[in-house]
Amino acid sequence: MSYTFEDFEDGDTIKKALAKARITNTRHLLEKCATPKGRSEIAKVTGLDVETLLKLVRGADLLRVKHVGPESMRLLQAAGVETVKALQKQDPAVLTTKLASTNGNHKRQIVERLPNQKAVTAWIEGARSMPIVVFC
Structure with a gap:
């Protein structure tokens, strides 16, 4: 299941920043930011720091588990x-x-x-x- 970013800490800010990289949900985030290289590239586009992206990616990873919302x-x-x-x-x-x-x-x-x-x-x-x- 894929989620939008409203339920994440600072969701509106995160959503706006990630939209610059055309990332609109957790599936897109994992596709583009699962590796250090991907996070580095997206950090440049969005203005989010790599640590913030890593925290988001880790959350998105857990959301892949059935019944984990x-x-x-x-x-x-x-x-x-x-x-x-x-x-x-x-x-x-x-x-x-x-x-x-x-x-x-x-x-x-x-x-x-x-x-x-x-x-x-x-x-x-x-x-x-x-x-x-x-x-x-």
Whole structure:
């Protein structure tokens, strides 16, 4: 599934900048920015720095996982799971606990409804069946 950038931090600013490179959704972002060279080229066109692009790409990578939407992506990233590759390595029970702790430790909860272990297991299994597309 492909997402637009409204659900990302500073979404409107990001959307306007990426439009300069004709990137309108997360699929386009991954196609053009999955490699350091791609991010460097897009940084020149958009004015966004490479680190910002890398953060966006990592989020877009997680959004490829079935049933991971923008809120879940933000929760995973806040818990230190930034890419599909990182998600592949997780233990479902440990990650479920970590997500609950992470969500509770924020001033404002990231998600209203925490994923249960069954959902987290499905994310991990889904990630394990996916190719790695982001290269740092």
